[in-house]
Amino acid sequence: MHFYFVYILKCSDNSFYTGITNNLEKRLNEHQSGKNRNSYTFKRRPVICQFHQEFNDVIQAIYFEKKIKGWTKSKKEALINKDFDLLKILSECRNATHYKYNGI
Structure with missing residues (x-):
């Protein structure tokens, strides 16, 4: 069974970033290391994971992520x-x- 995580990061500028992943630890490391120079978090590091919710249904996870992004x-x-x-x-x-x- 696959698990999916919706997460909220607090960035160094006090903004929030919301994302979804199937490997939370790996994804958080990617944000922290600046893997993608074009990502929202790249110039806002360090980031801190403030929230995560686990889902076993990717559709529910995507729905929840989109919902939070509008908040x-x-x-x-x-x-x-x-x-x-x-x-x-x-x-x-x-x-x-x-x-x-x-x-x-």
Whole structure:
């Protein structure tokens, strides 16, 4: 059985990079060593793996990776910190003017 990993790296400029791989250790080493000069992480090293989730279905892994890539930095931080209550709030409310915040 093959496993796939969706991961989030924190880069040296405090940005996040989200990726997918079937060999997490090898892929993290590639990011850290700067294997690909054209990659997002090349000039943002060192990188730190802040989150990874294992999947046994590549389709689910690809779906999850694409979903996370569309998230705000705040949502990624909530996931990394396992703050699922905040993640739910951030998923419901796109900005401070959302109706749930009126009158607060």
